[in-house]
Amino acid sequence: MSTLPDTEQLVAGIRAWMQCESPTSAPAGVTAMAEFTADYARQQGLTATMIPLGDHVGPALYATNRAAGDTRAGLLILAHMDTVHPIGTLDDNPIRIEGDRLYGPGGYDMKAGTYIALSAMAGLGEPGATALPIDFLMVPDEETGSHASRPQIEKFAANAKYCLVCEPARAETGMCVTARKGTGMLRLGVKGMPAHAGVAHQKGRSAIKEMAHQVLALEAITDYDRGITVSVGTIAGGTATNTVPERCRCVADFRVPDMAAADYVLRRMRELCAVGPDIELDIDVELNRPPMVKTAASTTLLEKAQGFARVAGFELNDAPMTGGGSDANFTSAMGVPTLDGLGADGDGAHTLNEYILVSTLEQRVKFWHLLLKELA
Structure with missing residues (x-):
């Protein structure tokens, strides 16, 4: 040698x-x-x-x-x-x-x-x-x-x-x-409707409230038995405490053991729908590294x-x-x-x-x- x-x-x-x-x-x-x-x-x-x-x-x-x-x-x-x-x-x-x-x-x-x-x-x-x-x-x-x-x-x-x-x-x-595991990332944006939180609360559509629903839906995709995990890692939104928030955004990480699981998670994320009325979702999701x-x-x-x-x-x-x-x-x-x-x-x-x-x-x-x- x-x-x-x-x-x-x-x-x-x-x-x-x-x-x-x-x-x-x-x-x-x-x-x-x-x-x-x-x-x-x-x-x-x-x-x-x-x-x-x-x-x-x-x-x-x-x-x-x-x-x-x-x-x-x-x-x-x-x-x-x-x-x-x-x-x-x-x-x-x-x-x-x-x-x-x-x-x-x-x-x-x-x-x-x-x-x-x-x-x-x-x-x-x-x-x-x-x-x-x-x-x-x-x-x-x-x-x-x-x-x-x-x-x-x-x-x-x-x-x-x-x-x-x-x-x-x-x-x-x-x-x-x-x-x-394969690794992926979701960037989710929520657009609601702003309003004065005290004078016209009923006219607003809270992006943060909607995001709370979406975060729960995303985390629910986690399936330990299948080796699938989803973690919402960052979240930001709103402008002021006295304003119904118009926008909110989050970034989620996901891990999958095989391509069948990857396809499942990508489909679930792309099919996310707004829970509240007059809400828009902007969904950007990718599998960065295949399993x-x-x-x-x-x-x-x-x-x-x-x-x-x-x-x-x-x-x-x-x-x-x-x-x-x-x-x-x-x-x-x-x-x-x-x-x-x-x-x-x-x-x-x-x-x-x-x-x-x-x-x-x-x-x-x-x-x-x-x-x-x-x-x-």
């Missing part, structure tokens, strides 16, 4: 990456992270190219060991460079090691996973050094739904035999992910990965379906056998107590090296 970085080197590299704050909302920060990552990819012998995605989001980064003219279906690796932590988080939350834990915003989700996968390319950068050509795509907007990067994800997935995703391993268990459904092909891929994990010194177990979405949802929906949650072990994603387990890093990089080199 080619020389792989040891624990000390891995910790140093991950710490340096965490120092580059890259929230989705700061394209300059994501661009700096992309440049940082591109440099490391080139050190591993890969060809790295920036892919502009527009003025309001950072670029995607594509790295590969393909030879010119090699059009074979390859191994697609997906990662994201953006985090949820705003610029300045490091000021009050410095990167630190306490025992076996390396704390730092964006480390567990998911700079460590990306760094591990790229580090595992040691000695594999040349064309032909891996059983399959490697296409490594790192996107700038996964944390907000991958709206700008989805076309690129699907473009590369169209020529992928397998897809591996660097999202963190499941907290405390180290399990990978073969099934994720990632475990298949026979992904099960076979998991079994291959589990063999490599044992050689690396640990057991790679399969987590139950998770309600969180990722870019794996897109590739899985295209029929590409996909494994997710193959990144760093740790816990605390999206919190200020986010950490990775230092003692697991060498096993993980060895596991990835075997995957990248031998998976066929």
Whole structure:
């Protein structure tokens, strides 16, 4: 096996990456992270190219060991460079090691996973050094739904035999992910009729009162037995306390285990009707990420990965379906056998107590090296 970085080197590299704050909302920060990552990819012998995605989001980064003219279906690796932590988080939350834990915003989700996968390319950068050509795509907007990067994800997935995703391993268990719920969003606007709340209350049509009916109807779509959840997350309306409110709006999140459930929820939401008279509803609903459904092909891929994990010194177990979405949802929906949650072990994603387990890093990089080199 080619020389792989040891624990000390891995910790140093991950710490340096965490120092580059890259929230989705700061394209300059994501661009700096992309440049940082591109440099490391080139050190591993890969060809790295920036892919502009527009003025309001950072670029995607594509790295590969393909030879010119090699059009074979390859191994697609997906990662994201953006985090949820705003610029300045490091000021009050410095990167630190306490025992076996390396704390730092964006480390567990998911700079460590990306760094591990790229580090595992040691000695594999040349064309032909891996059983399959490697296409490594790192996107700038996964944390907000991958709206700008989805076309690129699907473009590369169209020529992928397998897809591996660097999202963190499941907290405390180290399990990978073969099934994720689909995620969607409803934006609902209600228009009523304003009136003076004291002088002409009867002439008004309260948008907030109507929204209360609609919120109950939306939440009632939740069916735990079917794995369907609907959550009205934000709501706003009205102008003044002495005015019958003319407008109200809410945003609801929904999660579905399969496309049959997705179609059911979309139909229920699109069929919402006003309860009160003289009320207008404005319904905007979409399924942002299709469900990632475990298949026979992904099960076979998991079994291959589990063999490599044992050689690396640990057991790679399969987590139950998770309600969180990722870019794996897109590739899985295209029929590409996909494994997710193959990144760093740790816990605390999206919190200020986010950490990775230092003692697991060498096993993980060895596991990835075997995957990248031998998976066929």
